[in-house]
Amino acid sequence: MTDRKPYRHRFPLSVIGYALRLSPRFPLSQRDVQELLRERGIQVSHETLRQWNIKFAPLLTEELRHREPRRGSRWLLDEVCVEIGGKKHWLWRAVDEEGAVLDILLQEHRDTRAARSFFVHLLREYDVPEILHTDKLWTYGAALRGLPVLHGVEHVQLVSTARCNNLVEQSHRPTRQQERSQVGLKRRQRTQEFLDLHARVSNLHRHTRTTVPAALRRSHQSAVLLLWREGNRLLSQDGSTEVKVLEPRW
Template identity: 65%
Template sequence: MPRKLSHRFPLSDRDRQALLQERGLDVSHDTLGEWNVDFSPLSVDERRYREPRRGSRWYMDEGCPSIGGVRHWLWRAVDEHGAVLNVLLQEHRNTEAAKSFFDRLLGRGDVPELIHTDELWSDGAALRESLVLHGVEHVQVVSTARHNNPIEQSHRPTWRQERQQRGFRSRQRAQGFFELHARITNLHHPARSTVPALWRRHQQAAFTTWRETVWQAA
């Protein structure tokens, strides 16, 4: 449960330690980090298989978190519904990095009809070199035009969590956290509704799915 809370809400390691201590468990920072490394990939795999089919329009962007004081690039893609397709933390923002991310995105065999990117030339170069994506329409938008709004909105929960945890010290731990954070964000991403009952049913279904995937991963 502490892992779920830390990916659902902007909790720091101190917050999670306090929650566990209230339940009679004394856990260190290092142990919390190791849990993330050991169990996040299993939870990510179980959750990914349960997600609905991806949309046909993909939006890509890169954020710039600091890992252990070193600047990295967090590559992210979402569909037109705001669901996170994949994230990948890399040290570079060049064509090879873009190709690595496209390979990761295409791992499930889905191919979009349209890809929106910013004006980063590496994205266009990687698209031209991909045989699978040759027939996909590519639209480059100016960042200030806000046409990539779905991806901009998707970045926000990640940056809130990064600020709360005061950054990350390890690339491996950060990648595991970002992947599971994306899956949990998708799980709790309901359709917009002003009917409280519908929202509560969606949340209950999300918690049920989380418990099932945790047991499967264990």
């Protein structure tokens, strides 16, 4: 593909895409990314990396979300407390039965209104599930009763240590690693954008660990890198996506 430069940017998309991939893929801060780029002869400032994330990360997130396969009909939901700018927030997360992240949402509260907002947020992207697994938090049940579209969904409440809920509990671990690597989270909007991209990248690399044979793992890694480059290619010169409809990869 043509490795062109976006409008008013010094570096081509291959460099920008590489920089954007490092932080969501590995527990690295922007200072770490800056040092890795410097080692490869690419000298950028910390502010440049921040601007790249603000401008391109949401676009790449949408491209990767569109190219994900159809997800399962069983949702596992959980919430975890995170501190952003010295203020407590709740990170709501939903995964399917295979551990793929469906969506995440940062909210300031943990009440029925927040749970209902998260359900509405999920239903914008996915079909109504068949089964919902949650912990014993009562706000989930209250939110389900307030949404007629979910009245026929089976709701299973389990304790946090139950085996069926381990998938969503384990899904919080990479977020904690990123929080430590960045020495805390500063702004809510930037944190939401970063975690959205982090979730999409995590879904890509779910099958590239050592739990699968080496040949299959290398095949998955090659496919992931190709998909990432395709997402970079769709960024136009003014920083927006090309106006075209992509076929979902079911």
